[in-house]
Amino acid sequence: MDKIALTRLEVQRQCTSPEEMMDILLLPKHPQANLWRQVDRLLAAWRAADELGFGCEKVDFTLTFADGQTYTGTYELLSDQVRYPAPPSLAAHVGEYLTFYAGRRRPAHLSEKDCRRLTDSIRRRSPELAQTCAHWLDHYAIPYEIPADERLESSPCASRCA
Secondary structure: OOOEOEEEEEEEEEOOOHHHOEEEEEOOOOOOOOHHHHHHHHHHHHHHHHHOOOOOOEEEEEEEEOOOOEEEEEEEHHHHHHHOOOOOOHHHHHHHHHHHHOOOEOOOOOOHHHHHHHHHHHHHHOOOHHHHHHHHHHHEOOOOOOOHHHEOOOOHHHHHHO
């Protein structure tokens, strides 16, 4: 089954003053355009500016897919740099969130016990979250591959999340 393609990507920097706010809309120039790479280059430039003290550490984003569905979130430029010294990746940010809450990935810094405790707590508060995240992963083109050491196919944590 082909996954539904990303057709529009909007980002907005959250800054300390309204004059510094910046909205950017990315649209493909042609059907094969890679919006994910375009936004990653933009995030890298913004991260470099923020390291110089410009104070715009957060970026709100909206992903719009070919069927009209939208996914929104916030990307934290500088806090993500602590976890990911590599260039920013919006696809990895979205993919990591979805795979964790869908019960398909255990972040390397969490033990099995901590993963179980956390996912049990999340499921009690929001039982539909795992299904919603799995739906996004199964139907929408989000270019993210779970690292082998974080996959949960046979983990006890995975059975509790699925």
